Amino acid sequence: MDLIYRYDPFAPIETVQIPTAGDAINELVCGNNRFVGIVQRMQLRTLGADAGEPIVIPFSPVMMGLPLFQGAMPQQTPYAAVLGCSDARVPIESVFNQSFNKLFVLRIAGNVLGAECLGSLHYAVTQLRDSLKLVVVLGHSKCGAVTAAVDAYLSVTEFADIASTYPLRSLLDQIQISVRGAAHAFERFAGADIRKDPEFRTLLVTASVYLNAAVTAHELRRELRLQGGGPEVVFGVYDMETLLVQGCPALPADAESQPRLRRAPVDSHELTAYAAEVVEAVIATEKSNLTVP
Ligand SMILES: [Zn+2]
Incomplete structure (x- = not known):
């Protein structure tokens, strides 16, 4: 299998125009699909599949977001700002198959919204507003x-050991509201006994990841509105097994019908409804044998 980056200085330069938030969402989803497609093809090849036709990717400094001539410097023109986690397995530009100057990226453990993080996003939405059409968590x-x-x-007595320093407690405290929201949603959907299920911790982590992204997007949307507006805010979760960014857990057969990036919840009712949707989906995808009312 050949993966070829090809630069022809005489070929027309293809640039993607992103005039709206919808175009930005489409480009991110298409980019994630490109990334998934290439990796899946390599994985299938590893298992003995046919090499097939080479994948030829047109390439040029301009398409990479770099100047065409040595010594020049491009103006900063990202079309989206992305707040992601610091996890080394989730490089934002690679996940969305984007090059230089496309994304304004912030990465912090747990993709939580601290003051410095919010300040950076305020800078992006005010100073880069001509190009920036979308904010993603x-x-x-x-x-x-x-x-x-x-x-x-789950283990209050061990909290001091887990969150042993003030900065670490501060980070984990920001995620607690999502964990509690997910736990209550599980109880509403499946009854209080679900806490005794040996897989409850795993289910709760999965649901909390989705709810944490939604809560951060909700808070970020509110903060940007308080500051006078800003672009649309959406959220999603990168699944490290399927490599897909998706808005809600889904079985592979249902993945295509799900919105991949979802609009930030506007109020507590939408957050609660989203928590219920996520919990039902987590149980359906990870624990189909669980007896629920
Ligand atoms: Zn993480």
Whole structure:
């Protein structure tokens, strides 16, 4: 299998225009699909599949977001700002198959919204508003920060050991509201006995990752509105097994019908409804044998 980056200085330069938030969402979803497609083809090849036709990717400095001539410097023109987790397995530009100067990226453990983080996003939406059409919060499966917050929630007596320093407690405290919201949603859907299920911790981590992304997007939307507006805010979760960014857990057969990036909840009712949807989906995808009313 050949993967070829090809530069022809005489070929027309293809640039993607992103005039609206919808175009930005479409480009991110298409980019994630490109990334998934290439990796899946390599994985199938590893298992003995036919090499097939080479994948030829047109390439040029301009398409990479770099100047065409040595010594020049491009103006900063990202079309989206992305708040993601620091996890080394989730590089934002790679997940969305985007090059230089496309994304304004912030990465912090658990993709939580601290003051400095919010200040950076304020800068982006005010100073880069000519190009910036979208703000994205991206969580990811098996997030270590969310897992620590879940363990702190489930084992109060061990909280001091898990969150041993003030900065770490501060980070985990921000995720607690999502963990509690997910836990209550599980109880509403499946009854209080679900807490005794040996897989409850795993289910709670999965649901909390989605809810944490939604809560952060909700708070970010509110903060940007308080500051006088800003672009649309959406959220999603990168699944490290399927490599897909998705707005809600879904079985592979249902993945295509789900919105991949979802609009930030506007109020507590939408957050509660989203928590219920996520919990039902988590149980359907990860624990189909669980008896629920
Ligand atoms: Zn993480």
